[in-house]
Amino acid sequence: MFAEKALELIRELKRCVDGTMSPYNEDAVRQVLDEMKALFEHNQRDVSAAVAGESELYSSVHLRHAGLERNKRCLLAYLYNRLENIKKMRWEFGSVLPADIKYNLCEQEVQWFNKYNKMLANYMRSIGDAGGLDLTQDMKPPKTLYVEVRCLVDHGEFETQDGNILVLKKNSQHFLLRSECEHLIRQGILEHCVH
Amino acid sequence: MAKQTDNYFNIDGILATQEKIPCKVELPIYRLGYLDSSSDSDDLLPGTKLELPYWMARGLCSRRRHIVSIEMPKQYREGYREILTADATVVDLHQLGPYFYSFGTDLLNFDHPEVNDIAKCLIKTMQTRIRTIMDSSQNSFKLDTSSITSKLDEMEKHLFNAGQHGLTEFQKWETRETEKLVTSEMVKKHRKRKRIMMETS
Numbered sequence: 001m002f003a004e005k006a007l008e009l010i011r012e013l014k015r016c017v018d019g020t021m022s023p024y025n026e027d028a029v030r031q032v033l034d035e036m037k038a039l040f041e042h043n044q045r046d047v048s049a050a051v052a053g054e055s056e057l058y059s060s061v062h063l064r065h066a067g068l069e070r071n072k073r074c075l076l077a078y079l080y081n082r083l084e085n086i087k088k089m090r091w092e093f094g095s096v097l098p099a100d101i102k103y104n105l106c107e108q109e110v111q112w113f114n115k116y117n118k119m120l121a122n123y124m125r126s127i128g129d130a131g132g133l134d135l136t137q138d139m140k141p142p143k144t145l146y147v148e149v150r151c152l153v154d155h156g157e158f159e160t161q162d163g164n165i166l167v168l169k170k171n172s173q174h175f176l177l178r179s180e181c182e183h184l185i186r187q188g189i190l191e192h193c194v195h
Numbered sequence: 196m197a198k199q200t201d202n203y204f205n206i207d208g209i210l211a212t213q214e215k216i217p218c219k220v221e222l223p224i225y226r227l228g229y230l231d232s233s234s235d236s237d238d239l240l241p242g243t244k245l246e247l248p249y250w251m252a253r254g255l256c257s258r259r260r261h262i263v264s265i266e267m268p269k270q271y272r273e274g275y276r277e278i279l280t281a282d283a284t285v286v287d288l289h290q291l292g293p294y295f296y297s298f299g300t301d302l303l304n305f306d307h308p309e310v311n312d313i314a315k316c317l318i319k320t321m322q323t324r325i326r327t328i329m330d331s332s333q334n335s336f337k338l339d340t341s342s343i344t345s346k347l348d349e350m351e352k353h354l355f356n357a358g359q360h361g362l363t364e365f366q367k368w369e370t371r372e373t374e375k376l377v378t379s380e381m382v383k384k385h386r387k388r389k390r391i392m393m394e395t396s
Contacts, residue, residue: 019384066254092381188378
């Protein structure tokens with residue numbers, strides 16, 4: 001049956017849960033492209049024969065064409081949904097992707113991610129007042145300037161805006177500027193303590 | 196009428212259009228005999244019966260082309276429609292095809308005498324089932340819902356999850372948890388997976 005391989009790619013996407021990235025299936029993509037090429041060549045041969053008078057060949061042309069269209073839809077959907085996932089990850093993980101996720105991207109996807117990063121950074125610099133506006137911050141309306149946080153992991157040294165250096169050690173508690181530590185909370189390094 | 200699964204890139208849409216339809220070949224299809232695994236002939240001859248996925252049948256059977264003729268899949272035929280009319284709430288729609296509604300509405304594109312009845316039946320089924328789905332999604336807070344969702348079709352599952360999401364968000368708001376900054380869900384899941392991988396390796 002046509003487009004079996006392409007459907008496998010889609011099933012792979014369906015299985016993939018949030019926060020993970022399945023390895024780019026280069027092999028299957030190439031196989032789908034090969035199948036499409038074969039279908040196209042068969043079709044071209046049959047079309048020229050049909051134009052020459054064997055008009056009963058049209059039904060197989062239609063069938064193969066449906067197969068081509070289907071393969072195209074599956075392939076494009078595979079790439080598009082992966083890109084959407086990468087885009088979402090930029091907002092969740094920040095500008096640097098975890099190594100194991102990056103490892104599962106293909107070269108073009110890494111390029112795309114870098115370009116997206118650059119565009120987003122440029123845009124955020126261009127809006128707001130002179131300093132730009134970080135859109136990834138204040139995902140929830142801020143209530144206080146400072147927040148109390150507890151370290152969940154050993155993170156090492158951290159330099160605050162006023163020049164102080166503090167060591168983020170596991171289970172130590174700090175009182176920090178909300179804007180400075182929000183990212184670290186999102187990354188799961190700090191925990192917000194509310195009383 | 197446009198639905199979400201009609202989106203070209205929608206994964207569920209692609210999976211729903213993969214559902215099989217029983218077809219009968221009307222015009223000879225040359226050199227593609229290998230599509231029918233039960234015969235050795237080089238061509239698909241008129242009268243051959245085989246099951247084709249929706250997307251293929253759609254390309255071969257329309258008002259302009261009539262290369263194959265289609266029959267409605269059994270879960271949309273009279274017998275099953277009667278069951279659904281009797282009491283739709285107890286039917287396991289997941290078993291009748293995980294994309295019961297989506298595939299059903301796709302079938303309406305064909306020129307088939309039963310199309311009108313199927314359309315009515317789909318709406319009726321939805322109307323009777325939606326109440327229970329809404330009830331259960333709003334009243335099972337922090338419970339195991341797998342026994343409820345296992346009988347739902349994919350679209351109903353989305354509805355159910357939306358209801359659950361709303362419920363948890365509301366509970367959070369009531370207990371003043373919305374102020375708290377939390378780790379992103381995606382990061383959390385990623386961590387968990389990493390831990391599993393580290394433990395197994």
